[in-house]
Amino acid sequence: MTLSIAIRQQLGPFSLDVALETGPGVTALFGRSGSGKTSLVNLVAGLSRPDQGRIVLDERTLVDTERSIFVPAGKRRIGYVFQEGRLFPHLSVRSNLLYGRWLTPQARRWGGLDEVVDLLGIGALMARMPRDLSGGEKQRVAIGRALLSSPDCLLMDEPLAALDRERKAEILPFIERLRDAKRLPIVYVSHSVEEVARLADTVALIEAGRVAAIGPVGEVFARLDAIGEWEAGAVLEATVLAQDPEAGVTRLDHPAGSLVVPSIDAPIGKRLRIRIRARDVTLAVGEPGRLSVRNRLRAEIVSIGEGRGQNVGIRLSVGGEPMLARVTRDAVRDLELVPGLAVIALVKAVALDGI
Amino acid sequence: MNGFLSPEEWTAIGLSLKVSSVATLVSLPVGIAMAMLLARGRFFGRTLLDGLVHLPLVMPPVVTGYLLLLAFGRKGPLGAFFEHTFGLVFAFRWTGAALACGVMGFPLMVRAIRLSIESIDHKLEQAASTLGAGRALVFLTVTLPLALPGILAGVVLSFARALGEFGATITFVSNIPGQTQTMPSAIYALIQTPDGDAAALRLTGISIAISLAALVLSEFLARRVTRGGAA
Numbered sequence: 176m177t178l179s180i181a182i183r184q185q186l187g188p189f190s191l192d193v194a195l196e197t198g199p200g201v202t203a204l205f206g207r208s209g210s211g212k213t214s215l216v217n218l219v220a221g222l223s224r225p226d227q228g229r230i231v232l233d234e235r236t237l238v239d240t241e242r243s244i245f246v247p248a249g250k251r252r253i254g255y256v257f258q259e260g261r262l263f264p265h266l267s268v269r270s271n272l273l274y275g276r277w278l279t280p281q282a283r284r285w286g287g288l289d290e291v292v293d294l295l296g297i298g299a300l301m302a303r304m305p306r307d308l309s310g311g312e313k314q315r316v317a318i319g320r321a322l323l324s325s326p327d328c329l330l331m332d333e334p335l336a337a338l339d340r341e342r343k344a345e346i347l348p349f350i351e352r353l354r355d356a357k358r359l360p361i362v363y364v365s366h367s368v369e370e371v372a373r374l375a376d377t378v379a380l381i382e383a384g385r386v387a388a389i390g391p392v393g394e395v396f397a398r399l400d401a402i403g404e405w406e407a408g409a410v411l412e413a414t415v416l417a418q419d420p421e422a423g424v425t426r427l428d429h430p431a432g433s434l435v436v437p438s439i440d441a442p443i444g445k446r447l448r449i450r451i452r453a454r455d456v457t458l459a460v461g462e463p464g465r466l467s468v469r470n471r472l473r474a475e476i477v478s479i480g481e482g483r484g485q486n487v488g489i490r491l492s493v494g495g496e497p498m499l500a501r502v503t504r505d506a507v508r509d510l511e512l513v514p515g516l517a518v519i520a521l522v523k524a525v526a527l528d529g530i
Numbered sequence: 531m532n533g534f535l536s537p538e539e540w541t542a543i544g545l546s547l548k549v550s551s552v553a554t555l556v557s558l559p560v561g562i563a564m565a566m567l568l569a570r571g572r573f574f575g576r577t578l579l580d581g582l583v584h585l586p587l588v589m590p591p592v593v594t595g596y597l598l599l600l601a602f603g604r605k606g607p608l609g610a611f612f613e614h615t616f617g618l619v620f621a622f623r624w625t626g627a628a629l630a631c632g633v634m635g636f637p638l639m640v641r642a643i644r645l646s647i648e649s650i651d652h653k654l655e656q657a658a659s660t661l662g663a664g665r666a667l668v669f670l671t672v673t674l675p676l677a678l679p680g681i682l683a684g685v686v687l688s689f690a691r692a693l694g695e696f697g698a699t700i701t702f703v704s705n706i707p708g709q710t711q712t713m714p715s716a717i718y719a720l721i722q723t724p725d726g727d728a729a730a731l732r733l734t735g736i737s738i739a740i741s742l743a744a745l746v747l748s749e750f751l752a753r754r755v756t757r758g759g760a761a
Contacts, residue, residue: 222656248659249667261657265675274671275661324661 176360178202178328182218182228182238191215191225191384201354201361203375203392205368211384212364216330219362220255221248232328252283254326258333260313262305268316269301275324284325291319294356295349311342315349322353329353332364343370350374372396372410372450396450397490397497407488408452409498415445424469424524430494435469436527453488455526456500459519460510469524474498476516479507491520539733541708542716547740549624549712550692553632554685557639561684562677564636565643566669586698587637595701598630602702626703627710631695635688642687646680647673678755686748690741713737 181194191211204212217223219230221237224245230238232253237246254275262271272288292298295315305313314334321329331350335343347370354361354374365371371378371392378395380388388395393410413427413434420438427434427449434449441447457468472493480488487507491498500520502512512518535543568580586594602609602620612618620626650673658668674681696714703710705719717733720726 220660222660247664248656249662249664251660252662253660255657255660257653257657259653261651261653263654263658263672274658274663278662278667320661 176233176327176358178219178233178360178362179231180215180219180228182215182225182230184214184218184223184225184227186214189214189384191218193381193384193386195379195386195389197360197362198377199358199360200376201363201374202377202379203371204362204364204381205366205371205375205378205395206381206387207366210381212366212381213332214384215381216255216332216362216364219328220253220330221246221251235327249278252325252327254321254324254329256314256317256321256329256331256334258336260305260310260317262308262313262316262320264305266305267301268297268303268305268308271305271316272301272319272323275320279325286322286325288323291322294352295319309342310338311345314338314342314346318346318349318353326359329359329361330364331361333366334363335367335370336365347373368396368406369450373448393497397453397499406452407499407501408450408455409493409496411449411451411493411496411498412446413449415439415441415443415447417443429472431472431474431496432470434472434522434527435524437524449527451498451522451527453499453501455522456498456502457521458489458500458502458506458510458512459521460512460516461519463519463521466521467523468521470522470527472498472520472522474518474520476512476514476518478514479512491518493520535732536729538707539716539729542711542713542733543736545624545627545708545711546693546713549627549631550689553628553635553692554639554689556628557632557636557688558681558685561636561639561688562643562674562681565640565647565684566673568640569644569647583640584637586634591634591695591697592701594633595630595698598626598633598698598702602626602629620703622703622706622710624703624709627699627712628692630698630702631692632688634695634698635691638691639684639688642684643677643680646677646683649680650676679752682748682751682755686744689744693737693740693744 177196177198179196182191184191189211191214193215204215206212214223218225225238225240227240228238229236236244237251238244263274266274276284276288295318297312297315297319300308300312300316308316318334335346338346351374353359363374375392378390378392379386380395388398396408396410398407411429413429415425416428416433417426418438419426423438424435425439425441427436436449439447474491474493477490477492485503485505486501487504489500489502489512491500498520564583568576600606604610604613604619604621609620612620618625620629654676655668655672658672663671694714696718699710699712700715705711705715711719713733717730720730720733
């Protein structure tokens with residue numbers, strides 16, 4: 176299922192001019208607030224009209240200004256999870272969940288109420304009214320309500336932005352399960368590097384109403400110019416190898432070597448993502464001696480950034496995946512780092528917290 | 531009970547209740563539509579329409595009554611139209627009293643409903659549309675239930691206004707016992723009569739009782755609606 180967008184819209188002094196195509200899985204629209212991400216998903220949902228352009232979901236043309244096609248929101252079969260939940264205050268949780276389902280013809284329904292309720296863990300809330308729910312609960316109900324309308328595509332606009340850290344940690348696994356369990360394309364709007372690194376397959380970087388970069392999450396996040404020197408880094412996929420509760424760590428397996436990270440609550444064999452910021456990576460030429468640094472990945476230098484100032488970004492390849500290290504120009508000269516050189520990338524386990 | 535009030539007084543009370551109920555119920559759908567139009571519509575002449583709706587609130591009731599007589603009297607353009615098309619006569623009938631009461635209560639009703647529609651978060655209606663609801667369904671399942679407290683308030687205000695309506699009614703349909711003599715007109719007539727004081731007082735008391743009962747009922751309903759979540 177592909178969503179292809181090519182639109183232009185003028186909103187006062189702000190202009191949105193976007194062309195992009197999403198694949199299966201999660202496509203993140205990533206960018207700072209005010210960059211036009213929400214305006215873009217509103218156009219996809221049918222809550223606003225573009226001045227010019229086309230939006231096509233698979234074979235279905237939703238908008239085509241040239242052919243004067245505009246499918247109203249109610250007929251698009253696109254689920255939308257809003258930042259503020261927007262549950263109907265006069266309906267119980269159960270009625271909220273069933274609202275979209277009730278409007279969906281029997282033949283087009285997928286996923287039962289029980290299944291969605293289980294997936295989101297909201298069984299105990301069914302009889303409650305929205306105002307008696309916590310922020311995290313509201314958001315899970317909102318996700319369930321959107322899913323039960325059996326959409327062909329799901330839009331999520333900063334669904335976690337209004338929540339504190341614990342509530343986020345409570346909901347992220349549900350969205351991950353959704354991504355893995357359903358083959359539903361999801362467009363996920365966020366300005367959080369952590370969320371996007373954890374959830375997205377493809378990232379479209381939105382800047383001032385334009386797509387500044389688009390590609391697999393590992394590639395976009397390894398670009399210093401795309402997300403800034405401070406946050407740039409690698410997103411690696413690894414498998415849980417073992418849990419060591421005594422030491423408080425989880426051991427992960429990656430083709431380039433094993434990784435030790437602070438305890439992650441996940442079963443053995445589960446695939447998960449680890450984000451390694453460029454600034455947390457140390458490079459060693461030759462086997463280092465006894466070090467407190469737990470993570471050593473075999474890497475090869477792909478290129479050394481030009482850049483001015485005392486720091487340079489070094490692109491590495493670890494088991495075929497891109498990785499980024501940020502070191503001083505002085506170190507590059509001293510260690511005689513050149514493209515093609517095999518190095519060891521060292522990352523402190525404590526730096527891998529928080530994903 | 532029958533001994534307490536004379537048959538004429540009972541007739542006036544019954545007529546008042548009938549006229550006020552019909553006036554309120556018939557104007558309710560029109561009032562909701564008008565409130566929706568004024569709250570959500572973006573069209574040329576909206577301010578003018580808003581002013582027209584409010585006119586009966588600020589004009590002297592006698593003027594409203596006289597205008598109704600000109601328009602809906604048997605020889606008036608609208609009166610003739612209704613008589614020929616639906617066989618509906620307003621002049622000097624209880625239907626005319628209901629029309630006068632409905633017109634006088636209309637601005638209050640529209641105002642209350644409009645305020646509550648304006649306070650509804652439009653984003654909830656957007657959410658309903660992304661879940662597959664068309665415009666009519668969004669209105670019926672989200673807008674209308676959320677506006678319910680305002681609709682109740684509008685109904686009570688309009689009903690109370692109808693119950694007390696005097697000037698426009700007496701100008702338009704006169705003061706015919708059993709036909710157009712509502713409680714206020716009956717009280718007025720009794721005060722003009724030498725021995726009418728006691729009867730006038732009895733009707734006054736009943737007026738107050740009915741108004742209070744309507745107020746209490748609306749409070750009760752509003753509270754139930756609020757508990758249901760539509761606050």
